[in-house]
Amino acid sequence: MPNQLTTSTSILKAIACLAVAAGLHLGGANAAAAQASVAQAAPKSDVSYFKLANGLEVVVVPDRRAPVVTHMLWYKVGAADEPPGKSGIAHFLEHLLFKGTQKNPGGRFSQTVAAVGGQENAFTSSDYTGYYQRVSKEHLRTLMDFEADRMTGLVLTDEAVVPELKVVLEEQSQRVANNPRARLGEQIEAALFLNHPYGRPLIGWRHEIEALTREDALAFYRQHYSPNNAVLVVAGDVTADEVRALAEETYGKVKPVAQIGPRRRPQEPPHVSPRFLSLADARVQQPSMQRSYLVPSATTAKPGESESLDVLAYVLGHGNTSWLYRKLVVERDIAVGAGSWYRGTALDQTIFGIYGSPKPGTTLSQLEQAMDTAIAEFIAAGVSAQDLDRAKNRLIADSIYARDSQATMARWFGAALTTGGTIASVQGWPDRIRAVSAADVINAAKTWLDKRRSATGYLIKDASQLEDKRS
């Protein structure tokens, strides 16, 4: 079954999994493929936003092309909100939310969705956790009843929890332990973040996942799952008035159970030391390198800064016409691939990444030096009006095409509202992209592509592939 939530576009770093079906689908967690901010273009008209008395935020995105609705409930809690030593609990709890409530025991919710021909999924990121269904519009109320019920009514037994832990551990094996690039990414993030929990794996450290209990899950649930910590997004063949009425009758009856304070995670100290690491894994067929820089997110950036990084990631390293690809793959013919990406949608400081794979005969160190040279040349050369316009038009156009997906639109608003953004910040993104100048892009590169703010990782088959002794 395709992963509806993260294969269509891979903007977000999130684990998406159909928890009831063992959560083994490989989703959009491949950070190297992520691109730009989630705060994409969206139609200014028609989108409604309101809040229920119990604190639940509601976004309605009308889309009348077909009599279907996309219903997403987003919680403002993710892996970066986990208590120390309990990494993985956000994702584990996401799985456990399919274990039923007193009112709707066992798999009744999922069975009902399936019975009406609907689809469902769930996803966990560092900053949010979400639950998603897509059904014919006449079933919307049913979904809302179910989802409101499990907002605070979850019942967990050891009989349900213990087997699900095995499922989650198997998922960790599939996604990370048996995936050399994911392993490298985990090591790079751990080395990049000196203090912030973004340095912990989204799925958790395996030894900590193994020790998670029913009590851990319930404690995390009670602390974070509450209407005053959630955002409901409904996209589809509905009006705001219809959704408001349904939301009042369903979610509106859920009492806030958690005291929700400001989301303050430990922040990074100044970064002063470039970091480098290597990972040898016998399964590696093609050596590669990645570097992650600590940069502002859409939420932490000064005005225009995050959009400049969006454009920079595109011009510098998106696709076969990008600077890095042209320099390293085409002109110098030393790489089989090279690119860059920016994960703008984050509550706290985030990552701008570059990556590349050398051609046989080129070492990783030579490739890395060539990338540094190419970046220096990029800064010296500036961005041509043509390249800039192409990048901006493409970013904006992609975001407009993406509106074709109801789920994508719902996802933009959900991700923005759970990471410090607003409806207006989503809707204003195309205009802000249009305002980015060539000087802004170069300035972003100069300011943020500072190796002292970075961790670089080499992925190799065995340590003898390292040409120097830094292994």
Next chain:
Amino acid sequence: MPNQLTTSTSILKAIACLAVAAGLHLGGANAAAAQASVAQAAPKSDVSYFKLANGLEVVVVPDRRAPVVTHMLWYKVGAADEPPGKSGIAHFLEHLLFKGTQKNPGGRFSQTVAAVGGQENAFTSSDYTGYYQRVSKEHLRTLMDFEADRMTGLVLTDEAVVPELKVVLEEQSQRVANNPRARLGEQIEAALFLNHPYGRPLIGWRHEIEALTREDALAFYRQHYSPNNAVLVVAGDVTADEVRALAEETYGKVKPVAQIGPRRRPQEPPHVSPRFLSLADARVQQPSMQRSYLVPSATTAKPGESESLDVLAYVLGHGNTSWLYRKLVVERDIAVGAGSWYRGTALDQTIFGIYGSPKPGTTLSQLEQAMDTAIAEFIAAGVSAQDLDRAKNRLIADSIYARDSQATMARWFGAALTTGGTIASVQGWPDRIRAVSAADVINAAKTWLDKRRSATGYLIKDASQLEDKRS
């Protein structure tokens, strides 16, 4: 004023500071000078251990050479027990404990110690926090009254807290920000520990210290300062019966205020990636390199393993007759210094460090490669009976000489009992050192000096001193 607690021997990684006198003394935090476990030799005879009804552990170490006593109260809480985002609170609270109680306001405690010609100090480590006085024996009860009073009776006003925060920030400037080697050590520890709070600076990240408040300090105090979370060590011209009677009358009246659970910190995942970093600091006169390996502590090790690391650190890198010094400074003449150390006294996994400074004409990378070669040669050559015996005799003899200091003996027991050790483990240390074989030492080197478990740092004047592009 000399720092009584940490200059005499530099075994512990701790910040010692006379908090009332601004805490600016540079203490034994220089990890590169640390050596061996705190679990040193101590006389088997005479040491008493008992527990009061309120949970306070008491150790009495008779020492009748002079009519003085050393009184130390140790809390089983340190920087590694700090909540996320509040780094520095353990050390800040140590300073604030000199701000007085309702019964003994302001500086009355310190003034009393001074008035009777005594000395006092305090210290914070990752695992414990301690308060120390040395006075004529007739004043022991007075100290115990004061110290028992501030165990739960601390009164903090913003008038007292705000200026002390400036003192602590100034201390951070002196100890770390203006000390290139300390800055490098901070970066290496942050890169070495992927999950455990030992990766945070003991003194705290500056941006987090700046935000600490009176409420943070009181919350940490109430959570950890309680007789059932403390160890009283009295060394000097006293009997166990005398101390017991005095302790019952003073500390015995303090009710436990905190529920003390097991001390469980987030543990490390398997280490798979060698890490490397560099720090450029214009104040550097002599480039140097340090490497820290993640290794077992006396508390986490299998039997004999920590003692093997004690001997390894000595044979490999203690003093001018050690293997590294002979190979790199004497024979190859490429280093001005080289050595190794082991911080065995820790509740969780700890550090084995190697370090060196190149001679002019040798690059850091060349020195690092030479160190790796020297370690490989050490493993291949084995340890001669002569070298082994000399190291073991020296370690044991040093620990016997160190008994000459009342404070040192008190410190051994206090540090052991607050990091998972026992009286017996301290007393049995010489016998365990005697039992270490040459094969044990080589096995420890083979097992634990694995670069995948390490972070290496170069300290340079400016980035151009890096001979390759990893800067």
